[in-house]
Every structure is written in structure tokens, then in C-alpha cells.
Amino acid sequence: MKCRVCRLPAVIDVRRHNANFCAEHFLRYCRQQVERAISAFDMLSEGERALVAVSGGKDSLAIWDLLVEAGFEADGLYVGLGIGEYSDRSADHARAFAEARGLRLLEIDLRDDHGYDVPTAAVATKRVPCSACGLSKRHVFDRAAIDGGYDALVTGHNLDDEAAVLYGNVLRWQTDYLARQRPVLPAEQGFPRKIKPLVRLSERETAAYCVLQGIDYLVEECPMAVGNKHLLYKDALNDMEQKSPGSKAEFYFGFLARAVDRFDNPDSGRSVLGACHRCGSPAESDLCAFCRLAERSSRADPVPVEFVLPKARHRRRRGERSPSAEAGPPTATVSPQSNGPAT
Ligand code: SF4
Ligand SMILES: [Zn+2]
Numbered sequence: 001m002k003c004r005v006c007r008l009p010a011v012i013d014v015r016r017h018n019a020n021f022c023a024e025h026f027l028r029y030c031r032q033q034v035e036r037a038i039s040a041f042d043m044l045s046e047g048e049r050a051l052v053a054v055s056g057g058k059d060s061l062a063i064w065d066l067l068v069e070a071g072f073e074a075d076g077l078y079v080g081l082g083i084g085e086y087s088d089r090s091a092d093h094a095r096a097f098a099e100a101r102g103l104r105l106l107e108i109d110l111r112d113d114h115g116y117d118v119p120t121a122a123v124a125t126k127r128v129p130c131s132a133c134g135l136s137k138r139h140v141f142d143r144a145a146i147d148g149g150y151d152a153l154v155t156g157h158n159l160d161d162e163a164a165v166l167y168g169n170v171l172r173w174q175t176d177y178l179a180r181q182r183p184v185l186p187a188e189q190g191f192p193r194k195i196k197p198l199v200r201l202s203e204r205e206t207a208a209y210c211v212l213q214g215i216d217y218l219v220e221e222c223p224m225a226v227g228n229k230h231l232l233y234k235d236a237l238n239d240m241e242q243k244s245p246g247s248k249a250e251f252y253f254g255f256l257a258r259a260v261d262r263f264d265n266p267d268s269g270r271s272v273l274g275a276c277h278r279c280g281s282p283a284e285s286d287l288c289a290f291c292r293l294a295e296r297s298s299r300a301d302p303v304p305v306e307f308v309l310p311k312a313r314h315r316r317r318r319g320e321r322s323p324s325a326e327a328g329p330p331t332a333t334v335s336p337q338s339n340g341p342a343t
């Protein structure tokens, strides 16, 4: 196996491009794919400031690294979700990455800063954990990007994530979600611009990028992700990709090129009436959805993560849907506009 560029021994094959690369040229390929995504979709311009949603996993650390290498000013934001030891380890990886590179990592902890954590919110609001988590992350990331004056909020969703979300949304003909499944969502009504510069790289490629760049990322997945439908969709697409390399990219980029516009609906915009009385975010009533969740959850006694885990697994065994799992990834999900941190 020889590198397509220099003919030296290759370290990785990229079957959808019918190419093999040595380490040096694979890293160059990753940088090119990100630059191409940024310019093709007008994600970020020179001199703009970005805030990267960082989870400590491969995707968020890879995109942070790639943006900084490309010369962009990019800070990171880590949100402590209170998911037991998993959250502790995630934070360690995010902090170590930032410290080693002299980068600025902002931190917000749901328990310390908002009086609750994901397991407690799941029980207090009778939501599946991924739903409480997704709502919390969306709000915290959006607010931090707006308050910090950043030009864009960056998430680490890769090609596998986006193809799996698309697959799930097509399976159920979620037309509102399909309309918003673009790699760039413009800023609007108190929401920051959201961008996904990794959409041209697969999960395997971002992992390889981290290994070759010496990025020590958290390999384990969130314990709540077990049984998630998003993972099922990924498996189905991986089977197809194995037999027909390039299928995932054709599915996703074909949708962007030939179908997404058909789902645009001028009447389906955000029906925001005003600002949340507590935090100032766009809201349809006195309090935004996040503040309602925070209010209920912070009044409840803390719930240990072990208490929620079996419940989450049990629900999934029964085939119930997790709203944010339905909508998209990180490890779990992302509604087309949710942009939680990919891990
Ligand atoms: S799987 Fe993802 S969305 Fe679900 S609880 Fe874990 S981090 Fe949050
Ligand atoms: Zn080479």
C-alpha cells in the first residue's frame, strides 16, 4: 500500500477516494478537506473568532486543532454535564489538550453554574437523559457564543454523524429537520451562526488525524449512548459503505446539492415571541425551555448517574425514542440545529 502522493508506504486507506496516504499526506488531506468545507459553505472568514464546543472526544479536539492550524482564532468551551466519571474523564482530556497548546478553554458546569446535572434533570423533568442533555448543551453553547461575541459556534460533527442524522430524518420524513440539516446555520434571533467544518471527514479519519497528531482524546462513549438509534443508523450506513465505498458521502452531499432546498418552508421559522425573563434568550413564553428545565431540576435532590443508566437502557430496549438521539449525534445526537458537541 503506497501513498497516492509520494509513493512511500501508506498508513491509511480512504476507500471512498480510492486513495492511500502516508502520515504527512493524510494530515494534509484532512486540512484540505476542512478548508474546502469552510470555503464551499462560507462557514468562517479570515479574522473571525470561533468558539468550539469541546467534549474531549476525537472530533471536537480534531476540529479545534485543525482550525487553529488553519490560522483561525478559536477558543474552546467544555460543558460539565455531571455524568459520573465519564464527565470527569472528558474534562481531563479537554483541559490537557488546551493546556498543552496554550489555548483558551472556557468551562461551564451545569451543577456549579446552574444547580443541576443531566441525571438529575432527566429524573426531575421525566425526560430521557439525552433530551435533557441536548437541551442544556444547546442553550449553554448558544449563550456562550453570543455573550462572548464569537462569530460562529463550531461543532465536531463529521460525515458519519451527518449521514446518520439524515438517514434518521428521512426514515421518519422529519421535513422541518431536513430543511435545517445544512453544515451552516446562519445567526438569527439571538442564536449564533453554527458550523460543522468536519463534514467532509469520516469518523475513522478524525480518529486517525488525532492519533497522527498526538492528540490524546477520550475513546469511551457516553454511557447514555448505549442503544441509541443514532448508533443503529451509523451501523446500517457502515454496512453499505463497506460494500459500496462513497455511499455515505453521496447520500449526504447529494442531499445538500439536490434536495435540501426543497424542504425550505418560509412558515417554519422560529416562532419566537420575546425574550426569556431570566436569561434573555429567545423564548415563546416568560421562560425559555432551558430556564424551565433548570428551575425544576435545581429544586430536585441530586440523582446519581447509576440511577439513570438502567432506566435509559430499559427504555431503549423497549424501543422508545430519545428526542435528541432522534435528532442527531454528538455521541448521541443533534437536532439539525442543536449542535451539541460531537465526541
Ligand atoms: S449520549 Fe450525548 S446527548 Fe446523550 S447524555 Fe451522553 S453526551 Fe448527552
Ligand atoms: Zn505521502
Ligand SMILES: [Zn+2]
Pocket: 276, 277, 278, 279, 280, 281, 287, 288, 289, 290, 291, 292
Ligand atoms: Zn432562559
